[in-house]
Structure formats: structure tokens, C-alpha cells
Amino acid sequence: MKRVIVSPDESFGNVIKKIVKLSVPIIVVNLLYTVENMISMLLVSSISPSAVAATGFSLSLLWFIYSLMALSYSGTNILIAQFVGAKKDPSPVLLNGLLLSFIISIPLFLYGKDLVLFLMKLLRASESVRELAGQYLTPIFWFIPIGFLTNTFYGAYNGAGDTKTPMKVAILMNITHIFTAYTLIYGKFGLPKLGVEGAGWGIAISETLAFFVYLALLLLYKRPFPLRFKPEPQILIRMTRLGTPTAIERSVTTLSFNVFVGFLASFGDKILAAHQIGLRVESISFMIGFGVMVASTTIAGQNFGAKNYMGMVHAVKISANFTAFIMTLIGLILIIFPHYLVYPFSRDPEVVKWASYYLQIVGISQPAMAYASIFSGALKGMGRTMIPLFVNISSFWLFRIIPSHLLLMVIQTPLVPWAFMTIETIIRAVFYYLMFKRETKKLLKSFESEHSTKKEDTHGYKLFDEDRFHSSR
Numbered sequence: 001m002k003r004v005i006v007s008p009d010e011s012f013g014n015v016i017k018k019i020v021k022l023s024v025p026i027i028v029v030n031l032l033y034t035v036e037n038m039i040s041m042l043l044v045s046s047i048s049p050s051a052v053a054a055t056g057f058s059l060s061l062l063w064f065i066y067s068l069m070a071l072s073y074s075g076t077n078i079l080i081a082q083f084v085g086a087k088k089d090p091s092p093v094l095l096n097g098l099l100l101s102f103i104i105s106i107p108l109f110l111y112g113k114d115l116v117l118f119l120m121k122l123l124r125a126s127e128s129v130r131e132l133a134g135q136y137l138t139p140i141f142w143f144i145p146i147g148f149l150t151n152t153f154y155g156a157y158n159g160a161g162d163t164k165t166p167m168k169v170a171i172l173m174n175i176t177h178i179f180t181a182y183t184l185i186y187g188k189f190g191l192p193k194l195g196v197e198g199a200g201w202g203i204a205i206s207e208t209l210a211f212f213v214y215l216a217l218l219l220l221y222k223r224p225f226p227l228r229f230k231p232e233p234q235i236l237i238r239m240t241r242l243g244t245p246t247a248i249e250r251s252v253t254t255l256s257f258n259v260f261v262g263f264l265a266s267f268g269d270k271i272l273a274a275h276q277i278g279l280r281v282e283s284i285s286f287m288i289g290f291g292v293m294v295a296s297t298t299i300a301g302q303n304f305g306a307k308n309y310m311g312m313v314h315a316v317k318i319s320a321n322f323t324a325f326i327m328t329l330i331g332l333i334l335i336i337f338p339h340y341l342v343y344p345f346s347r348d349p350e351v352v353k354w355a356s357y358y359l360q361i362v363g364i365s366q367p368a369m370a371y372a373s374i375f376s377g378a379l380k381g382m383g384r385t386m387i388p389l390f391v392n393i394s395s396f397w398l399f400r401i402i403p404s405h406l407l408l409m410v411i412q413t414p415l416v417p418w419a420f421m422t423i424e425t426i427i428r429a430v431f432y433y434l435m436f437k438r439e440t441k442k443l444l445k446s447f448e449s450e451h452s453t454k455k456e457d458t459h460g461y462k463l464f465d466e467d468r469f470h471s472s473r
Contacts, residue, residue, distance in 0.1 A: 264417060
């Protein structure tokens with residue numbers, strides 16, 4: 001375990017070092033995941049455009065299924081961060097998280113694939129895309145309980161401040177996934193040629209390997225912390241209360257996103273393939289924001305648990321500005337060089353053209369995505385998981401789906417939903433900033449009132465615990 005406590009007056013450079021130390025391994029994990037998906041799409045691209053569309057659409061809908069992981073992941077991640085910050089034993093949190101994730105995964109093991117294919121049909125995917133998607137999804141859902149348990153371990157490590165170990169596990173997963181997918185898609189080394197199904201087996205086998213690595217680290221090396229079997233059922237209630245809003249938010253948002261993708265599916269497989277390729281390229285930028293968001297959740301959670309509220313605000317603001325700067329640079333690359341980024345995935349002129357348009361439009365929204373991600377992660381670390389539920393769902397429907405649907409009735413072009421996607425991201429970032437400012441103002445005011453009789457600094461807040469701060473550096 002590592003406590004990451006930030007002094008309210010700590011220098012910009014020191015805060016950045018802590019953020020980078022926490023977030024870089026998370027970013028690497030997510031970039032590796034993105035690379036896995038990209039390579040899967042590259043490997044199936046030689047089969048047909050429908051295979052690319054099926055793989056990409058399946059991955060999008062899997063996010064809807066995986067949103068249920070938030071019940072265990074978010075509760076585990078947030079509570080472990082807060083327990084570590086408060087110097088409490090986090091073992092009961094991990095045990096309850098593993099139990100909850102296994103319970104949630106059983107219905108998905110039985111009915112998850114049918115649900116995804118039903119949603120594809122509802123969202124107007126072609127029969128050829130649905131048939132290929134069924135092949136891809138079969139092995140994934142056979143092993144989905146393993147995936148849920150693995151994700152809970154990942155949340156525990158992040159909450160405990162150890163982000164390097166999951167990065168090493170992710171590298172192993174990435175190598176396993178790519179090698180397995182390649183050999184099974186094309187039937188190399190005497191193995192059967194499974195086509196799109198081979199890409200699904202790559203995910204299933206790599207997840208299973210990661211689970212056993214995490215289990216071995218826990219039982220043999222006591223990582224991320226020594227496990228003490230202390231049944232505390234009340235933690236399961238707290239975990240569910242924290243995780244449920246995030247699970248609802250992610251499931252509704254992901255389903256809403258796929259309603260949005262349905263607008264593009266109506267333009268044909270090439271436009272859908274262009275959208276999926278654009279998403280995969282843009283995800284390199286998004287995963288940077290997502291990585292710092294996870295780090296922000298850990299920093300906010302640990303400092304919240306330590307009641308170091310001013311330091312928490314200081315760290316989150318620096319995280320947001322730093323991430324926005326990096327993602328602005330990436331946005332410029334998307335705008336200026338879109339064709340070069342698309343070429344590795346398709347040489348079809350129509351697919352390249354529309355995927356390039358997508359990247360140029362979304363490049364504008366990259367700094368806004370950074371602010372939305374960081375402030376959202378910080379609010380979750382504080383336990384304010386109802387706010388992202390409200391903001392994400394309302395913003396997505398009011399400023400993305402409904403306007404896109406109405407304008408598409410007049411103008412039939414995929415540029416319409418892509419433009420509203422960028423507008424909605426900017427509006428959502430503003431909402432998150434205002435919500436974070438409101439919640440931290442209330443928190444600091446309450447803290448000041450509660451400790452008004454204690455020793456205060458010149459700003460009117462309780463002096464920061466220097467011993468605690470130096471021990472965390």
C-alpha cells in the first residue's frame with residue numbers, strides 16, 4: 001500500500017510527480033487495452049469490413065455489460081482508497097468486492113451474449129455483422145466471471161496506490177492476447193483457424209491468466225496488502241451504495257452511446273467501420289484522460305479519507321489543468337494528421353475519408369474531455385457517485401442524442417452526430433467543474449465550522465498534518 005497525501009501548499013512540480021507516478025502505469029494499462037483492441041481489429045480487417053464492424057460494435061456493447069463491474073470495482077476502489085487514507089485495514093473491502101463481482105457475473109455468463117446480440121439487432125446492425133459478433137462473443141461470455149474478478153483486483157491495487165503491478169500484469173495480458181488471437185484467427189502453429197472467434201478467445205485466455213497472477217500475488221506475496229479474513233457485511237452495503245450509481249450511470253451511458261452508434265449504423269457498414277476506427281484512434285487520447293481520472297479517484301479518496309480536503313482540491317485542480325494541456329496537444333494531432341492515423345486500419349477510400357472527418361471533429365473536444373474526466377474521478381473518490389450519474393445521463397441525452405435525432409430528420413449525414421458529440425463533451429466538462437466547485441466548497445465550509453475551535457492556519461483551516469505528509473512522500 002502507498003498513501004498519496006498532498007499538502008495544500010505543495011509545489012506544482014511535486015504534485016505533478018505524484019500524479020504522474022500514479023497515473024502513468026494506469027495510462028499504460030489502458031493504452032495496452034486500446035492496442036489490444038486495435039490489433040484485434042487489424043487482424044480481422046483482412047476478413048471483411050463486416051468483421052471490423054462486428055468486432056468494433058461488440059466492443060462498444062461490451063462496455064454496457066462491463067458497466068455492471070462498477071458495482072464491485074467502484075466500491076472496491078473508492079473504499080480501499082479511503083481506508084488507506086484513514087489508515088484502516090482494507091481487507092474486508094477486497095473480500096466483499098470479490099464476492100459481489102462473482103454474484104453479478106453469473107447472470108451474464110448465462111444470458112450476456114444473447115443480450116448483446118439482441119441489442120445489436122435493436123440498433124439496426126446488419127445480419128452479417130450480428131452473425132460474426134456472435135462468434136466473437138462466445139468465448140468472452142464463457143469466461144466473464146473470471147473477467148469480473150480480475151477487474152476487482154485491479155480496482156483494489158489502484159485504490160491502494162499500487163498502479164505499477166497492474167501495469168506489469170497488463171503487459172503480460174497484452175502479449176498473451178495478441179499471440180493467442182493471431183494464432184487462432186489464422187490457424188497458425190497447427191491450431192484451428194477460427195476467424196473472428198479467435199479474437200474472442202484472445203480476450204478470454206488473457207483475462208484468465210491475469211486472474212491467476214493476481215490470485216498468486218495475493219496469497220503468496222500479500223499484495224496489494226496482507227489479507228485478513230474478517231467478515232464485515234456492512235461494507236458490502238456501503239460498497240453497493242457507492243457502486244450502484246456508477247453502475248447505473250455506466251450502463252445507461254453505454255446503452256445511450258450505442259443508441260448513438262445506431263444512428264451511424266443506419267448509414268451502412270462502411271460508415272460504421274469508419275466510426276469504430278475513429279474511436280479506436282481517439283481512444284489513445286481518451287485513455288490518457290481516463291488514466292489520470294483513475295489516479296484522481298485514488299488521490300481524492302485517500303486525501304478525503306485522511307480529511308486533508310484542501311490538499312485534495314489542490315491536487316485535483318493541478319491534475320485537471322495538466323491533463324487538459326496534454327490532451328490539447330493530442331487533439332491538434334488528430335485535427336492535422338487524421339489520414340495518417342487511419343491508414344493502418346483501412347485503405348478503403350470511403351472508410352478513410354469518413355474516419356478522418358470523425359477525428360478532426362472530435363479533436364476539438366479533447367481538452368474538455370480532460371476536465372470532465374478528472375473532475376468526475378475526483379467526485380467519485382469523495383464518494384459523490386450520484387453526481388456523475390446525473391451529469392452523464394442528462395448531458396448525453398439532452399445535448400447529444402436528442403439534437404442528433406432531430407437534425408438527422410432534416411440532414412442525413414454522419415457529420416451531424418459527430419458534431420453534437422463534441423458539443424456535448426464541452427457542456428459536460430462545464431457541468432463537472434461547477435459540481436466539483438460546489439461540493440468542495442460545501443466540504444471545506446463544513447470542515448472549517450467543525451474545527452473552528454482547533455488550531456488554525458492563516459487561511460482559517462486546520463493546519464495540515466506535516467508528519468502524515470512527510471511519511472507519504
